[in-house]
Amino acid sequence: MIGVIADDVTGATDVAAALRRAGLRTLLALDTEIDEPAVPADGIVIGLKTRSLPVDEAVAQSLAALAVLRRHGADRIYVKYCSTFDSTDEGNIGPITEAIADALQAGLVVTTPAAPLHGRTVYRGHLFVGDVLLAETHMREHPVTPMRDSSVPRLLAAQCTAPVGLLPLEIVQRGADAVREALEGARAEGIRHLVADAITDADLAVLAGALDGEPLVAGSAGLVGAIALRQTAGGTTAPAPPSGRTAIIAGSCSRRTLEQIDCFVGSGKPSHRVVAEPGDTAELLAARAVEWWDRQPSDAAALIYSSSPAAQRRHDVPGAGELYERTAGLIASQLSDRGVKRMLIAGGETSGEVIRALGTTVAVVGEEVAPGAPWIHDEARDVHLVLKSGNFGEEDLFVEVARQGRGA
Template structure:
């Protein structure tokens, strides 16, 4: 069984979608609590919130997740990180990977952020987003993890104590035996992290063949998705969300989420913008939003959002980001208490706060509404959620998901 440790919530749903796409019955665990009666699974994904934590705390949580996965019978472990390699010189990708490698006594870890499905490719160790080098994208000015180098080996070496090597594209495109030979030589040379080039799904398939039998692999959802295609699937039916109104909760300020908001509002969909004034609490913001919801027609889908373009963000509300995230969690919890069973949440930090507020610990993964954004079913609370990375989905995603609820 494949066990995955993901460093944020939307990344966890992205990789869970990749396993489900391969036909595997997949459980998504949000945190490190997993009941023995969660049901059979071909793959288990544990979603943490370790991307920007202090290194020691991130490593400790990841090792706790490893213990859970091994107890559940996972015989292959995958460390999942963002396909734009979101990190700093201190980590946390390198330290987490090395700590898990030490725990598993793995002397070599093949790793790649390549995910052609999402337009992420690696060539000569350099990470591209579409046809643009990572360091030339919007990620250059990310407020938490500014990515100003496109070389994955250099980025990883800055975070690791062990040597980092490169598995070049010409070897990958030769065959799996050639890849295994480079892996053998890398082990002999003391290289512990081997960054693999990959530009197509066929390249990922070769890598998946080559790492078959390795106890530890790392990367984005791309490589583990290729690995999943080689697994024997149980063939369980995926959960399907019921018909009914959809609540869309958006906190991401990414360009794609802002486009999705504009398209939903432009289509005539009701929308409430969550705006904090100095002194407002999360409880007050949530109360106003839920009161607005309750005055809508009983069958109306609606959008509740704090997302704003950078130029419109207020500077007079200290800690506004955390305030909006807490409000989003309260809104989601209160709407669920009122019988809403379809929630689409946009943004990684927002998603993390929503699942915390809902108390969701284990969910069964269903079909995708967009690549990397599946429905997940919290069976205990009986709510279906999409936890969407800010940049995922086409512009019409909010409109289409709401429309599906009226025709399901």
């Protein structure tokens, strides 16, 4: 069984979608305190919130997740990070990978953020987003993890204690035997982390074939999806979300989420922007939003969002980001208490807070509404969620999900 440790919630749903796309029965766990799965699973994904935690805390949580996965029968472990390699000079990708490698006694770890499905490719060790180098994208000015270098080996080496090497594209494209030979050479040289070039799904398939039997691999959802295609598929068991009113809660300020908000608002559907004034609490902001929701037609899908372009963000509300995240969690919890069963959440940090507020620990992974953004079913709450990374989905995603619920 494949066990995946993901560094945020939307990244976890992305990789869970990749496993399910390969036909694997997939469970998404959002807490390390999980009981025996209620249904048989071919893959278990644990979504943590370790991307921007202090290194020691992130490593400790990841090792706890590893112990849970091994207890539930995972014999192949995958460390999943974002396809834009979101991290700082200190970590946490390198320290987490090294700690898990030590725990598994894995001498060499192949890693790549390549995910051609999402337009992420690696060539000569440099990470591209579409046709643009990572450091030339909007990620350069990310408020938490600014990415100002496009070289994955350099980025990783700054976080690691062990040597980092490169598996170039020309070797990958020679096939699995050539890759296996290169792995042996890297081991002989004492390399611990080997960054693999990949520009197509075929390249990822070669890597997956060469890595059969390796106890630990790391990367984005791209490589683990290729690995999953080589597993025996047990079928899928997730129920479809019911029809009905859809709540869309957005906290991401990514360009794509802002476009999705503009499309939804421009279509004439109900929307409410959460704007904090100095002194406002999350409880007050959530109460206003839910009161607004209650005034809308009972069959109308609606959007509640705190997202805004950089030029419109206020700087006179201390801790505004955390305030908006807590507000989103309170809104989701109160809407669930009102019987709302369909929710789309946009943004990794926002999704993490919503999951915490709902108390979701394990969910069954269902169909995708966009690549990397599946429905998940929290059976305990009986709520169906899409936890969407900020950059995922077409511009009309919010409108389309609302239409599918027939609550538009």
